Amino acid sequence: MSTTAPPVTTRESTDRRALLAGSTLAFVLAAMVNDTLHELAHAVAGLAVGLTPTLSPFSVEYAPEGTVSQQVITAAAGPLFSLLMGLALMVLARHWGRGLVRLFFLWLPFMGVMNFAGYCFIAPFAQVGDTGQVLKLLDAPGWTYALVAAVGVAGQFWLGYRFAGQVRRYARTVDAERQLAFIAWIIGTLIMVIPTTLQVVALGVEPAVVFVVVFYSCAVGVFGPMQFIFHHRFPPGDEQLDLRRVNVTGIVVTVALAILLVGLAFSGGVTLG
Numbered sequence: 001m002s003t004t005a006p007p008v009t010t011r012e013s014t015d016r017r018a019l020l021a022g023s024t025l026a027f028v029l030a031a032m033v034n035d036t037l038h039e040l041a042h043a044v045a046g047l048a049v050g051l052t053p054t055l056s057p058f059s060v061e062y063a064p065e066g067t068v069s070q071q072v073i074t075a076a077a078g079p080l081f082s083l084l085m086g087l088a089l090m091v092l093a094r095h096w097g098r099g100l101v102r103l104f105f106l107w108l109p110f111m112g113v114m115n116f117a118g119y120c121f122i123a124p125f126a127q128v129g130d131t132g133q134v135l136k137l138l139d140a141p142g143w144t145y146a147l148v149a150a151v152g153v154a155g156q157f158w159l160g161y162r163f164a165g166q167v168r169r170y171a172r173t174v175d176a177e178r179q180l181a182f183i184a185w186i187i188g189t190l191i192m193v194i195p196t197t198l199q200v201v202a203l204g205v206e207p208a209v210v211f212v213v214v215f216y217s218c219a220v221g222v223f224g225p226m227q228f229i230f231h232h233r234f235p236p237g238d239e240q241l242d243l244r245r246v247n248v249t250g251i252v253v254t255v256a257l258a259i260l261l262v263g264l265a266f267s268g269g270v271t272l273g
Contacts, residue, residue, distance in 0.1 A: 045077030086112025121152030160226030
């Protein structure tokens with residue numbers, strides 16, 4: 001008896017390519033929006049406590065630097081905002097939009113929570129990161145760093161589990177899951193290296209900050225491949241995404257935002273207040 005797999009039809013091939021293209025584009029756009037909102041949260045917190053923030057991609061500087069209490073508030077604002085935004089959108093945005101918009105709101109909430117979990121995970125290793133900075137300012141004991149890191153690890157596995165349930169809504173086969181959650185993550189991460197590298201060069205940040213930025217770029221969507229640990233627990237869904245292989249509007253918006261962020265970095269940022 002022959003075990004040769006049935007040939008892939010033209011329709012199936014087109015659907016897979018559209019899913020990969022749409023998910024990759026949504027990943028890149030969501031990553032940039034997620035990071036921008038995170039930094040804006042830092043800046044708004046600075047304004048709220050009476051500081052003058054200068055907003056740049058991946059960083060916010062304050063004049064004056066502020067008291068210890070003000071620094072704790074501004075450093076904590078980014079991860080906490082990302083966490084709350086992500087959790088809220090997981091509930092509210094499950095059915096927002098169609099096609100590319102739906103995929104954008106698939107990636108964005110999980111990236112928000114991943115921001116929080118990632119900063120928790122690296123707190124013992126990179127105290128220039130938001131959570132590590134908060135613990136350092138509070139002169140927290142060593143066991144606190146270990147506890148926060150454990151919360152970060154647990155958060156990443158929880159995201160992988162939740163993301164598996166979302167992916168299975170749209171992916172009826174393992175191959176479709178690979179296109180949506182794994183290959184799109186790889187390509188999207190590689191694409192993000194380009195604007196991230198340009199922004200880091202423009203900002204001239206210290207090596208420790210470069211580590212945090214690179215870690216963020218590589219880990220912001222790591223729940224994508226991690227979903228394969230849990231995908232067997234969810235039945236395949238039958239929701240249609242209505243995707244096009246080339247979404248011109250989405251590409252234009254994504255490229256425009258990337259140029260804006262790179263330009264903001266090379267201009268030295270924008271001072272608010």
